[in-house]
Amino acid sequence: MNQVTRRRRASDDRPDRRSRGRGVYVPGIVTVAVIVLGFVLPAVLSPDLMGLVIEGGIQAVFAISIGLLIRFLGMTSLGHAAFYGGAAYAMTIATIQFGVSLNVAAVIAMGVCVALAVIIGAISVRVPGIGFALVTLGCAQAVFVFLTLTRFREITGSHDGLALDSGSFLWLSSIQLIGGDLWQIVWPVLVLSVLGTIVLGRSRYGILLLAIKDNEERVRFSGVRTFLPKLIAFTASGALAGVAGVLALVRNSFVSPVDADWFTTAYGVIAAMLGGIGSAIGPVVGAYLIVAVREVAGLGQLNLYLGVAFIVVIAFLPRGFMGIRLRPSRRPAAQSEQSEQENLS
Amino acid sequence: MTTALMTVSGISVEFGAVKALAGVDLNIHAAQIHGVIGPNGAGKSTLIDVLSGRTRPSRGQVTFDGDDITTASIEARRSLGIGRSFQRTSIFPSLTVADQLNLVARHVGEHDVDTLIEALGLTEVLDRTSGSIAYGTQRRIDLALAVMGTPKLLLLDEPAAGLTSDETSELMVMVERFARERSVAVLLVEHDVEAVFAVAQHITVLDMGAKLAEGNPSTVRAMPEVIKAYLGSAA
Amino acid sequence: MIQVLNGLTYGALLMVLTSGLALIFGLRGVMNIAHGALYMLGAYLSFVIAGHVGFWAALCAVPVILALVGLLLERFGFRYLTGHDVISVSLLTLGIAMVLEFVALKIWGPNPRSVDPPSMLSGSAQLFGMTYPTYRLFVLVAGAAVMLALAAWLSRSRVGLYVRAAVHDRETSAMMGVDIDRVSIIVVTLSTALAGLAGVLASPYLALSPSMGHEIIVPTLIIVVVGGLGSVAGAAMAAVAWGLIETVGTVVVPSVAQLLPYVALVLILLWRPTGIAGSRLH
Numbered sequence: 051m052n053q054v055t056r057r058r059r060a061s062d063d064r065p066d067r068r069s070r071g072r073g074v075y076v077p078g079i080v081t082v083a084v085i086v087l088g089f090v091l092p093a094v095l096s097p098d099l100m101g102l103v104i105e106g107g108i109q110a111v112f113a114i115s116i117g118l119l120i121r122f123l124g125m126t127s128l129g130h131a132a133f134y135g136g137a138a139y140a141m142t143i144a145t146i147q148f149g150v151s152l153n154v155a156a157v158i159a160m161g162v163c164v165a166l167a168v169i170i171g172a173i174s175v176r177v178p179g180i181g182f183a184l185v186t187l188g189c190a191q192a193v194f195v196f197l198t199l200t201r202f203r204e205i206t207g208s209h210d211g212l213a214l215d216s217g218s219f220l221w222l223s224s225i226q227l228i229g230g231d232l233w234q235i236v237w238p239v240l241v242l243s244v245l246g247t248i249v250l251g252r253s254r255y256g257i258l259l260l261a262i263k264d265n266e267e268r269v270r271f272s273g274v275r276t277f278l279p280k281l282i283a284f285t286a287s288g289a290l291a292g293v294a295g296v297l298a299l300v301r302n303s304f305v306s307p308v309d310a311d312w313f314t315t316a317y318g319v320i321a322a323m324l325g326g327i328g329s330a331i332g333p334v335v336g337a338y339l340i341v342a343v344r345e346v347a348g349l350g351q352l353n354l355y356l357g358v359a360f361i362v363v364i365a366f367l368p369r370g371f372m373g374i375r376l377r378p379s380r381r382p383a384a385q386s387e388q389s390e391q392e393n394l395s
Numbered sequence: 396m397t398t399a400l401m402t403v404s405g406i407s408v409e410f411g412a413v414k415a416l417a418g419v420d421l422n423i424h425a426a427q428i429h430g431v432i433g434p435n436g437a438g439k440s441t442l443i444d445v446l447s448g449r450t451r452p453s454r455g456q457v458t459f460d461g462d463d464i465t466t467a468s469i470e471a472r473r474s475l476g477i478g479r480s481f482q483r484t485s486i487f488p489s490l491t492v493a494d495q496l497n498l499v500a501r502h503v504g505e506h507d508v509d510t511l512i513e514a515l516g517l518t519e520v521l522d523r524t525s526g527s528i529a530y531g532t533q534r535r536i537d538l539a540l541a542v543m544g545t546p547k548l549l550l551l552d553e554p555a556a557g558l559t560s561d562e563t564s565e566l567m568v569m570v571e572r573f574a575r576e577r578s579v580a581v582l583l584v585e586h587d588v589e590a591v592f593a594v595a596q597h598i599t600v601l602d603m604g605a606k607l608a609e610g611n612p613s614t615v616r617a618m619p620e621v622i623k624a625y626l627g628s629a630a
Numbered sequence: 631m632i633q634v635l636n637g638l639t640y641g642a643l644l645m646v647l648t649s650g651l652a653l654i655f656g657l658r659g660v661m662n663i664a665h666g667a668l669y670m671l672g673a674y675l676s677f678v679i680a681g682h683v684g685f686w687a688a689l690c691a692v693p694v695i696l697a698l699v700g701l702l703l704e705r706f707g708f709r710y711l712t713g714h715d716v717i718s719v720s721l722l723t724l725g726i727a728m729v730l731e732f733v734a735l736k737i738w739g740p741n742p743r744s745v746d747p748p749s750m751l752s753g754s755a756q757l758f759g760m761t762y763p764t765y766r767l768f769v770l771v772a773g774a775a776v777m778l779a780l781a782a783w784l785s786r787s788r789v790g791l792y793v794r795a796a797v798h799d800r801e802t803s804a805m806m807g808v809d810i811d812r813v814s815i816i817v818v819t820l821s822t823a824l825a826g827l828a829g830v831l832a833s834p835y836l837a838l839s840p841s842m843g844h845e846i847i848v849p850t851l852i853i854v855v856v857g858g859l860g861s862v863a864g865a866a867m868a869a870v871a872w873g874l875i876e877t878v879g880t881v882v883v884p885s886v887a888q889l890l891p892y893v894a895l896v897l898i899l900l901w902r903p904t905g906i907a908g909s910r911l912h
Contacts, residue, residue, distance in 0.1 A: 126717050173899055180661055180717055184855040185899060191848050192892035201885030254501070257494050264487040271447070271485075272499045272540065273473030312848060316724060323721065350735075357728030364722040365711060 088237045092230040100230035106341040107236040108297045109321060113333035114243045115290035116315070117322035122250065122259040123283060128183045128315050129170060129190030130291045135310025136193055137163040137292035138299040143205060145215040152219040156296050160289065166193070167288025168281070175280040187312055194310045211306030219300050227300055236297055240334070243290060247330040259283055291318075320360050326370020335371060400425045400580050401446070401477075401548055406455035408441050408604075415441040417604045418455070423548065426578040428571065430595030430612075432588050434625055437601040439584040440482060443552045446582065447479040448472045460547070473503065478546035482553040484537045488526030492517055492536060495525060496543075503544030514569065515539050531562055538566075542573065548580045555587050563587055567594050588625075592616060600624070632760060633877045639766045641873025642773025643835075645866045647828040647846070648853045649780060650821030652865040655854060656797035657817045658708060659716040664723040666847030667730035668822050672696050672829020673838050674734055677745050680833070685748040689830050696826025697819040704818035709811070727843065734840040747834035769831050776827065777866055784862070793817060849891070856898050 092100055112134055119125045141159035144150055150158070174185040197206050206212070216224040222231055250256040262269050262276050269276055299305055308314065317340060325336025343359075344352045363370060399422035408416040416438045423429045431439050444450035446457060448469040457465045459475060467475070487495045496517075500508045512518055515535045520528050525536055538554060551570065555563040571594040574581045585591045591598065591612075598615045600607040602624045608615055615621055651665045672692050679688040707726075711719050746752065747765040754761045784790040795803040796813040804810045836842070853872055857864030872891050879887030 124717075126721070173896060177899065180659065180720060181855055183717065183720075184661065184851050185895075187848060188852045188855070188892060188895045191852075192889060192896070195888045195892060199886060199888060254498070257490065257498055260490060261487050261495065261498055264489050265485055267449075267469075268481075268485045268487065268540065270469045271473060271479060272502050272543075273470050274502050275468075275470045313844070319721065320724075351732075353728040354732040357725040357732065360725035360728070361722055364714070364718050364725065368714065368718065 085241055088241065092233050097230060100233065102341055102345060104230070104233050104236050104301060106338040107240045108294050108301065109341065110334040110337035111240055111243050111297070112291055112294035112318045113321035113337045114247060115287045115294065116318045117327045117333040118247060119283065119287045120322060121327040122256060122263060123280060124263040126183045126319060127186040128312060128319070129186030130288065130318055131310050131312060131314040132170065132190035132193040133163050133167055133288040133291035134295035134314060135305065136166055137295035138305040138309055139197060139206065141296055141299055142212045142214045142305050146212065147205065152217045152300070156219070159296055160292055163292030164285060164289050167285040171281045171284035171288065175277065175284055190310070190312060190315065194307060197310055198307050209307060211304060214299055214303045214305070216303065232301055239293060239297065244330050244334065320356055324359060324363055324370055328369050332370050399423060401457065401459045403446065404456045406445055406452045406457065408445060408450060409453045414604050416445070419601070419606050421599050421606065421609065423580050423582055425547070425580050426574065427597060428574055428581045428583055428595045430591035430598045431582060431584045431601060432591055432598060433601035433607070438604040439601055440552055442601070443479060443550050443584055447477060447550055476547035477550065478541040479550035480538050480541040480552055480554055482556050484533050486525050486533055486536045486540065489524060491522055492525050493521040495536070496539060499540050499543050505543040511539055511543065530557060534558065545577050545579060548582065550582045552584050553586055555585060555590055563590050570594060631758065632762065633881045634874065635762055635766070635770070637874035637877035638870065639770045640877060641870035642770045643828055643832055644849065644853060644869035644873055645777050646773050646824055646831065648850050648865040648869045649777065649862045650824035651850055651854050652857065652862045653797060653817050654821045657800065657814060660708065660723070661720040661851060662723045662821070663720060663847060664726040664730060665825050666843035666850060667727040668696060668699065668825040669829045669846060670734060670840065670843030671730060672826030673833045673842065674738055676830040676833040677743055677838055680745050685745070685834070692830045693823040693827045697823040700819040700822030701815065703822065704815050708818065709814065731840050731843060738840065740840060742837040742839045744837055745833040765834055769835055772831060780862070789816065852895055856895055
């Protein structure tokens with residue numbers, strides 16, 4: 051057997067790993083409980099509140115998609131609205147132009163979204179530093195402008211947007227889609243996204259991405275071409291954003307250029323960073339925070355509160371709200387490394 | 396005379412008007428420790444950058460194992476068997492020592508990480524995040540990442556930078572033993588001249604980007620132009 | 631031909647706007663996303679001052695006011711956040727942009743406003759056998775003049791030399807004795823003043839709305855990237871190119887003209903991933 055793995059398991063017995071065994075069980079039970087309880091929500095909450103929970107959940111998936119790239123590659127994309135809005139548009143156009151069912155249209159939408167992500171990714175991941183963010187922004191704006199051109203108004207609806215033909219989606223009828231039943235799809239997607247983030251963090255691929263984030267040059271000097279790993283991560287992230295877009299479309303039955311505008315991405319970035327990208331549920335917390343603020347303060351005030359919150363968080367709480375709890379103040383070396391490890395998941 | 400593992404012919408590197416390297420020739424033979432010394436600004440690090448693929452030369456050629464690698468990519472050179480360490484420690488600060496060693500080991504085909512870990516004294520820090528450990532230990536991780544997979548040629552860029560003289564001697568002993576046991580050629584760029592003289596079989600002296608002298612340690616040591624270069628620049 | 635003039639005019643405006651952004655990026659590696667909002671603020675201030683005193687007063691006063699804003703931004707923003715990574719600071723400027731946009735919305739409302747050009751510049755002029763709005767010519771000339779002045783100052787004056795050195799390589803300049811803090815203040819205040827100036831120039835020419843910053847920031851950021859982050863000359867060239875492509879495009883391929891600059895962006899980046907003048911990584 052490969053000695054590399056043998057060494058790894060031996061290190062699990064070391065003293066500073068001692069509580070890790072116990073640490074696995076407790077979060078495990080809590081996680082399962084949370085997942086089960088999640089499904090119960092529609093029965094407990096009012097329809098209005100349920101609507102907000104669903105919306106928050108969809109935005110959370112979007113925020114997670116953006117957060118993944120920040121956390122694992124240190125790359126902040128400002129162009130994810132292209133995938134979110136683009137997938138929604140592709141799906142709507144597919145139903146209108148080709149008359150296919152929502153299910154087929156969703157598959158087409160994901161195909162378009164992945165293709166778009168590969169193209170934008172191939173251009174942007176090569177650009178170092180902050181240039182990446184701006185290139186993704188530029189590409190996304192290209193998509194936005196394309197969707198608003200009057201030339202293509204018959205297909206895209208230009209500034210007016212498009213309405214989705216009604217129909218059933220997966221196991222839900224068109225009536226059920228408007229109500230709280232959509233949660234049956236949104237919740238599993240959200241749970242899988244969060245679990246996916248955690249699994250990625252412990253996987254070999256995840257560690258490779260973190261290494262690229264830490265020191266891309268050294269990764270190259272170890273014989274690894276970094277373009278493909280980065281592109282794959284970008285594409286997966288874009289695909290997840292597309293999933294969020296499809297869910298949003300199914301909920302609203304309507305898509306407009308706003309869904310592909312850079313401000314939509316900005317809200318996603320803000321959600322991810324408010325909640326904190328250091329933890330897997332940070333972006334979820336951030337997304338729900340934004341939905342809550344919007345409900346309480348109204349759409350008009352939203353930018354003010356978000357802007358201020360964002361400024362405060364970046365300046366004083368770089369780990370976001372979720373990071374407050376996890377930052378150790380003064381702890382002996384072994385323990386603080388352990389919490390560092392926990393932070394990574 | 397055996398054929399060289401790596402031949403460097405007429406390598407020049409120019410940044411605008413600045414000539415970092417001007418027509419350097421040298422040969423590195425298999426299983427040999429070839430030291431490169433010279434005062435500050437002599438171009439030693441630039442030389443390693445050219446050989447490892449980080450800097451493209453303005454002129455000249457580099458061949459390795461018979462192949463022309465002058466324009467080969469960094470990744471390709473590693474696959475061919477050229478490893479390098481860094482003067483400014485280049486590791487992965489947020490990964491644990493174990494994780495980064497395993498990561499690189501997988502990609503360069505290193506099957507015996509344990510021996511390497513023990514040889515470099517990294518057993519105690521395996522589960523620590525490498526950004527939080529002592530500088531000297533970090534240097535050893537940098538070295539470990541370079542030697543994994545037993546490259547045919549190891550380019551060591553001032554491995555003793557920032558180390559005490561005791562640590563430096565220890566390091567040189569490790570390098571010498573490693574080169575001998577695994578039959579690895581080593582290009583050792585070092586500022587600490589005595590350390591190099593102790594382990595190298597062949598020395599090249601650079602000054603102001605050009606080759607000043609070469610030969611075995613005792614010969615080079617006595618050359619007047621070498622002494623002058625060092626004393627002249629108050630190294 | 632008219633479209634070429636339109637393109638040059640718009641390009642001139644963008645030149646003024648993007649040069650400031652390029653300077654800040656060059657010095658601090660930060661993308662000031664609030665730059666668009668500052669431009670919007672400049673335009674609204676121009677609206678207020680022009681409404682009470684006159685356009686020329688606005689032209690003089692607004693850049694000064696915005697320079698003061700820049701001073702605050704540097705002292706309590708950028709200088710305080712030097713330890714943070716540049717992407718975080720850039721995102722923080724996004725927060726600032728959002729707040730500024732909200733403030734403008736609250737004070738002036740969402741409806742578009744306009745500013746009349748001063749009587750001296752209203753109406754049209756005869757140029758090359760065509761009639762062209764005088765004010766737009768003014769923007770074109772003023773924009774070019776500002777850029778020339780900026781270029782001259784950067785290359786001839788001593789302070790300009792320090793700024794160029796610091797923007798090019800901050801660490802080495804600091805080691806050589808350049809007072810980076812003072813240069814920083816100069817660069818940031820200059821940048822915000824330029825944004826304000828662009829706002830004043832734009833106010834009789836474009837419609838004012840709280841979202842005008844939001845709308846122009848994307849082209850601005852892209853121009854700076856394509857020009858090569860940190861290069862004022864590169865940004866200037868890219869700005870003019872952008873203006874020309876968009877306006878001339880409306881004649882040649884009207885239906886997709888708006889898309890053209892973005893297509894150009896993609897093509898340029900495929901050819902040169904680091905932008906025209908090359909980027910520097912901090």
